[in-house]
Amino acid sequence: MPKQYRRIVLASRPQQHASVDNFRLETLDIPELTEGQVLIKNHFLSLDPYMRVRMNAERGYADPQALNETMIGGTVGTIVATKNARFTVGEKVIGMMGWAEMGVSDGVLLRKLDTSHIPLSAYLGAVGMPGMTAWYGLTQIMQVKAGETVLVSAASGAVGSVVGQLAKLQGCRVIGIAGGSEKCEYVVNQLGFDACVDYKSQDWQQQLIAASPQGIDAIFENVGGEVFDACLLRMNPFGRIALCGMIAGYESEELPIKNARVLLTQRLTVRGFIISEHMDLWPQGLKELGSLVASGKIKFKESIAPDLAAAPEAFLGLLKGKNFGKQLVRLLPE
Amino acid sequence: MPKQYRRIVLASRPQQHASVDNFRLETLDIPELTEGQVLIKNHFLSLDPYMRVRMNAERGYADPQALNETMIGGTVGTIVATKNARFTVGEKVIGMMGWAEMGVSDGVLLRKLDTSHIPLSAYLGAVGMPGMTAWYGLTQIMQVKAGETVLVSAASGAVGSVVGQLAKLQGCRVIGIAGGSEKCEYVVNQLGFDACVDYKSQDWQQQLIAASPQGIDAIFENVGGEVFDACLLRMNPFGRIALCGMIAGYESEELPIKNARVLLTQRLTVRGFIISEHMDLWPQGLKELGSLVASGKIKFKESIAPDLAAAPEAFLGLLKGKNFGKQLVRLLPE
Incomplete structure (x- = not known):
């Protein structure tokens, strides 16, 4: 000892x-x-x-x-x-x-x-706080349905990767956002997302448009900032946004939502949340996540x-x- | 003829x-x-x-x-x-x-x-589209409880005046925002709001702070812009914002929410809505509003x-x- x-x-x-x-x-x-x-x-x-x-x-x-x-x-x-x-x-x-x-x-x-x-x-x-964060945002706020288009920022990360895989299991079209081709390839080829936008590439805005031909019905947002603002412009009516993080603004004075008007024109719902305040749902969520990780359905x-x-x-x-x-x-x- | x-x-x-x-x-x-x-x-x-x-x-x-x-x-x-x-x-x-x-x-x-x-x-x-807009935002989105503090922008207007009076009938503390002392006096003395911030006065920010000693639990937003951003900083955890209008931005390129971070840190819910999409609730809402206007409880x-x-x-x-x-x-x- x-x-x-x-x-x-x-x-x-x-x-x-x-x-x-x-x-x-x-x-x-x-x-x-x-x-x-x-x-x-x-x-x-x-x-x-x-x-x-x-x-x-x-x-x-x-x-x-x-x-x-x-x-x-x-x-x-x-x-x-x-x-x-x-x-x-x-x-x-x-x-x-x-x-x-x-x-x-x-x-x-x-x-x-x-x-x-x-x-x-x-x-x-995946079977802890990050996984629960993903599970809560997807099931309690985004409330996605099969066939809807879901966008996830920081898609290769601990939270985003679980959001996207859970959404795929629910029959959604899933778009990731990640930095660099290596992460984007991982998100599509290993995690099974339908598309991934490389926000570090020059043509990320075109990539976003190409990846969302039917618009976006729900966003799981970890980052905020310019990319999030562009995603807002792709939102379909009655879209839901789980606001989990705004890491782009953690070291700056302020991080505006520039396209806030879209919240009104598309009748969106945005909800910020912190997973530690929803402990009542952890047993249910962790049980589901544990099964999915143990069976290899969530990587x-x-x-x-x-x-x-x-x-x-x-x-x-x-x-x-x-x-x-x-x-x-x-x-x-x- | x-x-x-x-x-x-x-x-x-x-x-x-x-x-x-x-x-x-x-x-x-x-x-x-x-x-x-x-x-x-x-x-x-x-x-x-x-x-x-x-x-x-x-x-x-x-x-x-x-x-x-x-x-x-x-x-x-x-x-x-x-x-x-x-x-x-x-x-x-x-x-x-x-x-x-x-x-x-x-x-x-x-x-x-x-x-x-x-x-x-x-x-x-008050017994039409503006009244229904007020009723819907308050009852369906803001879901206020007695004792909560409610803020209403454009408080002397067709929508805002009904929001505030309905909220007072529910036992809330109600703060209005209006332009000029005449409107503010009307909002407090005639409509019965607890306070009204004159956004045209130099010290409107201090007025806002003084009017909300216990913070703000719910906002009915008609205007957007700088004043809305200041109100966000007064929000209590789990606050609800009914986003009805952003009139400050109707003639500009964009109208940012600068203090968007508060949505996350205070775990707020923001929902944009358009009353014409909720016709199913009009009979109920108009019946209530009609009674309240007929009995003089809503002026x-x-x-x-x-x-x-x-x-x-x-x-x-x-x-x-x-x-x-x-x-x-x-x-x-x-």
Whole structure:
């Protein structure tokens, strides 16, 4: 058993663009467990865009990440010591242990994982928060029907890839948006989308028009900005937009919707949501996602940073779309 | 019985700002009725912001107004000749006879009116399309609850005044937005709103903040633009926005929502709607509105242009907020 572990804290708040200097790697002693606590060895950390919002001082939909505290983050790991009767050593759990190799928990927010049919890391992706985000937006907001055209931005990512595959399973025509030909080919050939618009190509607007000959009935939006505005112009009447993220604006003053008039002229519904506020639906959604991943009907891809020290750079890459699939950080070995 | 009547046609499409030159007054012979037709003498014409959208060549949610044809518009009038067994001379009817003193109809889209408790002109306002627009947005989209704070733009207008009064009847705190102290005083003192922000005053932003100490739970939006953007920043989590109009952008290239990020951070729902697509709810809504107007629980105010020739100028005034209350045009006397 090691005596120490490493963690990353928020050292300072970004002025505009986050940088590696905003983070600090620390080594701490593993504390003694008190009654009711467990010690977890974390194997994977999930990196997600919402973390950028928390780095700012302004309160968004949640409190800011505290300075000099462990960066927030979802983790999967193994119970390595326990003074809590609910847990035994060797059990796999998911929790919010943050950017840290190990962690102590009272167990309340831990969930035990069955890795017999689903790989451990998938619980941070397609069978976890990103998958639930996709499932909620598609089933509760977009409410798509077979034959409708669905558009998904950040289509090769942890959330977008699940949205599109679920929509295909429901009989929709699915258009992805991704950056670069490699991602677009993956989205079409591996994930089975009908088309993918490469927003980094010069003719992305023509690609969008060509990909949506019957317009767009529902959008799952992760990015916002210029591309989203162009998509709005393709919307059919009574279209639904699940507004999940506006990553294009996380480091800017404002991110307007320029073609807002379309909301009126096409009688659209836009709804912003945060998946952590819909815990009542997680059991149902995770059950469905788990079956689909276990049976291979939902595929996923991961980018894995090699160790905790690489987390800041991997996170900054995520904000720029440099990751390809779910961005994880490998922590301690199982 | 006169032999001729006057109408106004769309003579040309506006480049950007509509002007009186876009309209042409014509005198026509009253045609002979054929079997199934009725002749209507129109007493009042309703002027509404949607007409500006129809003047453009681009298809919005409806076909453009045809050039050299009678301008579209809702009217109330009296049957003065009939070859249709459903109608008798002297009956009051509402229809879409356009900017015209008289009109011929096959009766299909006419509705008979009972003026025993409700003045005829109210059927073009609080007990008509504007009232239904208010009712639909409030009950179907905003779904307000007692104690919530509701904001209404164009609060002294035909739609906004009904939204606010309905919301007060439901036990909400109601904030209006209107241009000028006269309108604001009317909104508070006559209509019973809790507060009214004068968007023409220098300190409108401070007024808005002072009027919404507990934030805003639901918005009925008629205008869009800078003031709407400021209102977004006051929204509480899970707020609902009924997007009824964006009159501030009807004569401009685009009208952005600058603070779009709030849709996400506050998990808002925005829904654009057009009342003519929800005819199934009109009987219920009009019944409620009719009772409330007849019993004096909903008050309304009218600006009445003196005759058809004054309609273009009155319409241009409406687009600039020069009207005070429902804008009508007086046509032929009863």
